[in-house]
Amino acid sequence: MKAEELFDVRGLATIVTGGASGIGLACAEVMAANEARVTLMDRNSIELEKAVGRLTADGLDVRGEVVDVTDRVRLNLAFDAAATAYGRIDVVFVNAGIGGGPGFLTAQGVRNPDAAFENISDERWNTAVAGNLSSVFWSIQAAVRHMKPHKSGRIIVTTSIAALKTESGVGTPYMPVKAGAAHLVKQAALELAGYGILVNAIAPGPFLTNISGGKMFEPAVRSYHERVVPMKRLAQPDEIKGLALFLASPASSYITGTQIVIDGGATLGSAD
Numbered sequence: 001m002k003a004e005e006l007f008d009v010r011g012l013a014t015i016v017t018g019g020a021s022g023i024g025l026a027c028a029e030v031m032a033a034n035e036a037r038v039t040l041m042d043r044n045s046i047e048l049e050k051a052v053g054r055l056t057a058d059g060l061d062v063r064g065e066v067v068d069v070t071d072r073v074r075l076n077l078a079f080d081a082a083a084t085a086y087g088r089i090d091v092v093f094v095n096a097g098i099g100g101g102p103g104f105l106t107a108q109g110v111r112n113p114d115a116a117f118e119n120i121s122d123e124r125w126n127t128a129v130a131g132n133l134s135s136v137f138w139s140i141q142a143a144v145r146h147m148k149p150h151k152s153g154r155i156i157v158t159t160s161i162a163a164l165k166t167e168s169g170v171g172t173p174y175m176p177v178k179a180g181a182a183h184l185v186k187q188a189a190l191e192l193a194g195y196g197i198l199v200n201a202i203a204p205g206p207f208l209t210n211i212s213g214g215k216m217f218e219p220a221v222r223s224y225h226e227r228v229v230p231m232k233r234l235a236q237p238d239e240i241k242g243l244a245l246f247l248a249s250p251a252s253s254y255i256t257g258t259q260i261v262i263d264g265g266a267t268l269g270s271a272d
């Protein structure tokens with residue numbers, strides 16, 4: 001089998017949540033560049049318009065839906081609109097998510113009382129659950145409703161290496177909600193395998209994106225990752241593209257319920 005057949009995603013009706021920036025935008029780009037039909041969903045209407053405009057100008061088949069994925073009613077309507085536009089939904093990247101905010105240690109290793117366990121507000125906790133777990137649950141539900149009648153589909157959830165390990169520099173609620181999303185992927189995969197729907201997770205390490213209001217670009221945060229990550233650098237968003245294409249294409253036809261780590265070795269331990 002030729003590589004172009006193994007990775008053939010031509011014509012696949014695809015949704016990417018959080019598609020206006022970073023990892024989601026890169027997933028949308030690689031799918032569209034390989035002739036999938038892609039709906040980018042994002043709550044940031046300005047960035048969404050820019051992304052859709054740029055990709056359309058490149059001759060790619062993309063459309064946008066402004067939607068906050070924590071609004072279940074609006075989310076379902078956006079999925080319905082994409083399904084109406086394409087006649088079906090083949091691939092969904094459940095990617096929208098928010099950063100964890102400050103951890104109990106700063107990048108310089110100083111304790112941050114605002115982020116200490118006992119000081120985490122219910123608001124922060126609930127925001128993390130809504131933005132990184134409930135939204136994943138609702139997005140998978142919406143995807144399944146459209147995929148089950150066709151007995152096929154791919155669902156790819158962006159989790160995080162925070163689902164697998166603890167972090168001192170990331171707000172505490174982020175770890176359990178990402179671990180919850182990772183386990184939800186397995187449970188969904190178990191139930192949906194019989195319907196030809198494959199569900200997997202991508203667990204990124206540090207990527208240079210706009211997450212947490214651009215925190216990854218802060219010199220102290222950046223140099224912390226450049227010190228401890230075994231590959232001594234953060235990833236560029238484009239580096240997600242190979243894995244995204246793999247999980248959406250025939251190349252991964254017998255893979256379900258897995259979480260694939262893409263982290264420059266960060267889960268191996270600190271190389272400082």
Ligand SMILES: NC(=O)c1ccc[n+]([C@@H]2O[C@H](COP(=O)([O-])OP(=O)(O)OC[C@H]3O[C@@H](n4cnc5c(N)ncnc54)[C@H](O)[C@@H]3O)[C@@H](O)[C@H]2O)c1
Binds near residue numbers: 067
């Ligand atoms: N950047 C990293 O280091 C890193 C590491 C591990 C996991 N992740 C995960 O990757 C995913 C993508 O993040 P990113 O790094 O590309 O960040 P990003 O901020 O560059 O992009 C996220 C996009 O999702 C959108 N979004 C967020 N919440 C939304 C909501 N409720 N409804 C609709 N759109 C929403 C944002 O507007 C933004 O366009 C997230 O799930 C994040 O937790 C990122």
